[in-house]
Amino acid sequence: MSARLSKCLAALAVSAAMAPAAHALNFVFTNTGSTPMTAQQMAALQAAGNYWSSKLSDPVTIYLGVSFDSLGSGVLGQASSLLYVKNYADVRNLLSADKTTAADTMAVASLQAGNALSFWSTQGNGSARFDNDGSANNAGLLVSAANLKALGVKVNTTADAPDAHLSFSKDLAFSYSRVGGTPGGQHDFITVAEHEIGHALGFTSGVDSIDYCLDHASGCGLSGAANQFEESEWFTTLDLFRYSAPGKLDLQVGGSPYFSINGGASAIESFSTGDAHGNGFQASHFGTSHLTLMRPTISAGVSYDAMPADLLAMDAIGWDVATAVPEPASMAMLLAGLGVIGLRAQRRTKG
Template identity: 55%
Template sequence: MKQFIQRPLLAGALGLAFLTPAQAVTFVLNDVSTGGMSAQQLAGFQAAANFWSGKLTDNVTVYLDIGFNNLGQNILGSTSSNFVTTSYSNVRTALQLDATSSLDHTAVSHLQSGSALTFMATQGDGSSRLDNDGSVNNLYLGMTTANAKAMGFAVGTSTATPDASIVFANAYAGDFSYSRVGGTPGNKVDFITVAEHEIGHALGFTSGVDDIDYCMAPRSGSACGISNTASRFENDWWYEPLDLYRYSAPGVADVRVGGTPYFSVDGGITSIAAFSTGTEHGDGWQASHFGPNQVNLMRPFVGNGQSYDASSRDLAAMDAIGWDLAAPVPEPQTWAMLLAGLGLVGWMRRRSA
């Protein structure tokens, strides 16, 4: 489930649109496989899309290219999302206007005021500092086009210009179980779980911390082809809506690579779930995931023989970044009690996500 985030070279300004009453997210799936997906594969992906349609009530259409094709060595699959950018002020306004649940209202009430964000950030040389200088990276956010639609922004995607592409490797097609009828065999990976996970990335479960992780020194040559990495970190957008809820302590917004960040909607007071911290300079897992030691759909791997859907923590994250839920998740003050009763589960065999 390796995720490859595709950033646009250019991104246009976004404007808020008038939304029709909430119904459900509609997914338009476009099979881009050479020779086409099998009936089982299509049914599995449709089941994953139906899961999200049953959880999210936003009246938007999400266009996805899907399929099985030949990918690089040891790559199980890839998700490439299209991104747009706008100011943090516009994102905050959109989230305020879109707030419908108790969690939404808590989340927006704890968003930073003003037009510029302040956070602990990693620098090009690997050091960190409190970044509050009002540079471009403090003023602007990127988001997947699907996430932008959920917030009410007018985004023109279609089958020809989809919101994301989710493609799996032909080499691993035999490793999947495509139906949950009778359970998932112990030597197979549940395809529906993997597809739900990848759709979650397209919907906006992403983090700019991954881009910083890939681009920072001492990575040979820089993955981004940036001659002046330190300057570029200040003079471009890097972070995304989910990063607004990335904390390392009460009142400490933290988008550094590594460390011990967690998801919080009340300004860091309550930790709902730990985040992963980066493949290159963090814990070895992409930061666009919850941590590996708790069973959530958006953890960085799925084990053989296991199948599961989005947890209340996954859904809370979707709620906070602008999606509307069909059923509410617990309010922040109840999370501490809920988390105290949860054990940690690990898998014997892992696949990277």
């Protein structure tokens, strides 16, 4: 059996914090569920946080609320983040000031000049449009609280008002320890928790909101007109690196987008393209061709951590990666060698 990893965007309140580990990047996990987490659950959650702390060196504290809930069919976990609206030009300047590696330098150099973005997008009637009119969706971005902290912005979150909330299924079988491997009928909780923390850190795409609102215009407070997405901010820091061809920043639902830090000249990893109108998986994920932590599914009986593409994405959106990441020129060959390890028994389940 395989199950789906999912995310959504919102902010929830929390209580009863767990102490952070002693790393430059600290996580404070807060139990928000109706019943206390077990010692095994807490230890596995802290192991996932410690993993990210070993890979990212930003000296910030991230507050995460945690609960175990009944989620959708086959859904192992979800993440909801506190989001801030920031001017695109300000985000570009923050990324520039934060760059520390050759990959950072390349990513910043690929960013568009000016105060507003130009990109291909999906309109309210489902049509495609090259959008360069400088409206709110061009001039502003949605940036998660955790991502802002990585960029050096002071964000007043606390254990009672966290950066994000993580929900895990209380109905599916998890293995909470990697000692002795993961039993075939269970999912490795540490892998799932690392994935959901990745969303909280900023691995999200506004394409998911467009995908959803195409079918729920009134629920999204939209008119249903072709240009209904013009007057609000939709896209995220990660969307700055979503291309479908050299020079083509592509924020459409569907299509064949990929992660690139050199303006689309090199495709590092494919992106998923939308739950409703894309490939059937939320756009806030890599694609399913290779084994990455931020792919949308995980098979039972396997465990793994972030791959080079996952770390490079974190590097590009402003996190300081503490360990060396292969340079972009070698990335495609490296990922090709990963194949589909652990995915043969995978069966897609809708959530």
